[in-house]
Amino acid sequence: MADDFIEQSKRDAVAERLAAEALIVDVDGFEGPLDLLLTLSRTQKVDLRKISILQLSRQYLAFVEKAKQLRLELAADYLVMAAWLAFLKSRLLLPPDPEEEGPSGEELAAHLAFQLERLQAMRDCAAKLMGRDQLGRNFFKRGIPEDITKTRVVTYTANLLDLMQGYARLRTKDEFRPFILDRDSIWTMEQALERMRGLIGYAGSWTDIISYLPDGWEKDPKKRRSATAATFAASLELAKEGKVEIRQSGIFEPIHLRSRERDNG
């Protein structure tokens, strides 16, 4: 029994040393004292619930001792943990002092064991979580979402009707083109304006706008109608420009205009 025990402790000591040496080169790889403790606890190869905190404390202190020998700079929190574990170790080894206040060594050890178990549990959870099917890796959302949110900025849209109407508009315009050429009985407002601008300077007194119709357009009713309308529209345009004044004494009475420039100048 006793031999076995000594053998066991020797083996433990070797394991501890190996662990410490293996870990020491990589001290930066640990995320704090708790992480280091958790790694050390693996050498015990037991359920974390049954872990020997006393043994773990020894391992940790040995690790810190080794680090000191190798003159490795340990972060302050590693040293704080070492001091606390040294205190815990003494509490666990010495019989309880009835004078002393505060939690017992067992209570402290239990809490540390809880912390280790909890950290390990969270790591397992993290691994399980990342092992789940993930959006964008194992399953996917709609590749062409349709526009149903209000956060959308300005988008331009048109429907088929707009498109067809737009085209129809253009093509209708196109269809007019050839007919413009053979519209020999149409006098346009542009033509009327051009004619009147040339003549208006002479219109000092009120003149019937009929007198501005182009020569030869008075006879044919179709031509006369078109020319009268164009001339009337052109007269309004000239009035708007302030070049002429227009008057009509009554409905269907002749329309007269005269130049304003003569008056002003």
Place this chain on the structure above:
Amino acid sequence: MAEETATDPVTDPVEATEEEEQSLFEAPPIGEQERMIEALLFASAEPMTLRELNERMPHGADAAEAMVHLRKRYEGRGVRVNKVGDAYAIRTAPDLGFLMQKEQVETRKLSRAAIETLAIIAYHQPVTRAEIEEIRGVSVSRGTVDQLLEMEWIRFGRRKMTPGRPVTFVVTQEFLDHFALESARDLPGLKELRAAGLLENRLPPGTMPSVSEDEDLAEETDEGQSELFED
């Protein structure tokens, strides 16, 4: 499941070498293929052609057959499988469009200039800027073309083999997609537009539109499009 048994040569004792080879790559059951194209169409950022689908599916799968099943399955559903050009995409059923429009407050109508330009490109593609200007009768602003390019409703086509080798414009699959057209050939012709009352008959009294002109137009449209839409 079927895959496992199929790859087991023991279950196929009769067939010769060719058949054996075949069995190594046996296609998944059609129901499984239908699930696959369903997932692919759903996740893809672009409409997918049968060829693209087949490329992504296991060896031996037949996207065309699976598509028949899938399209049937979505008949009358809230979404359906639309053919867009020679590709397929899942789209909201048109009668439910009103559900999506609720918050399209910020969408604006395309300007008249843009719509006309777009219409000309759709009906006359491939078409150069000069040709668009000739039809519209006004110059086409850079902004209008840029806007349509940016919306990805038009893109550059082949250069014309005329002096200066001007670039042409054609409509895109996005355009077809947006207007729910399988191809630009589905655009109604002038006669149909007139029949639908979309062409106002504003011709001056006493003039008759010449029949030949209408025919010319129809021909021209066909010719222009044939380059892009040949079967």
Place this chain on the structure above:
Amino acid sequence: MAEETATDPVTDPVEATEEEEQSLFEAPPIGEQERMIEALLFASAEPMTLRELNERMPHGADAAEAMVHLRKRYEGRGVRVNKVGDAYAIRTAPDLGFLMQKEQVETRKLSRAAIETLAIIAYHQPVTRAEIEEIRGVSVSRGTVDQLLEMEWIRFGRRKMTPGRPVTFVVTQEFLDHFALESARDLPGLKELRAAGLLENRLPPGTMPSVSEDEDLAEETDEGQSELFED
């Protein structure tokens, strides 16, 4: 569920006037409602809550009931309806992920610290930074939390009613969506952890919290969790 039926006047035969009013705006048949939520869920890339769905549907429609039908319809299909917190989203079936290499997005590799912090927040929410540090045994870097916030996997929860009123962190709908979780209650192993007492907020022995503070903490924790873990 109980909420939805309660707000539906049809299921409440006592309210005579309301029922009359209801008939003027009769809800579409349930099959039609199913099509509507189908279209809406397909259209949206992000999960939609029943409330959002109801807002878009015609008066009197019941998205909850339609959802039961829709989820059943998509069982075993290439896409399916995932419940994500109190919302729903259509996602491709995970077993078809192998077809979708092209759609796979390279996610930023999370550091071990970030992954652990995320897990702690998910399992312990609402949780303060101090509590995360207590569990991990090291201080949590700002960058880690920022990264998780930026990915929208975590957000700020209510403040704790402890001295200093520290902020808490909780996981988001995006988190649930990303990991295909119906709710935070469905986190793997959650029940076992709770049974083992590993989710309790155990203070180190020897620390003497004031009684009132402890009560506050317990209350706040319950309340905070009930928000996320309720049925």
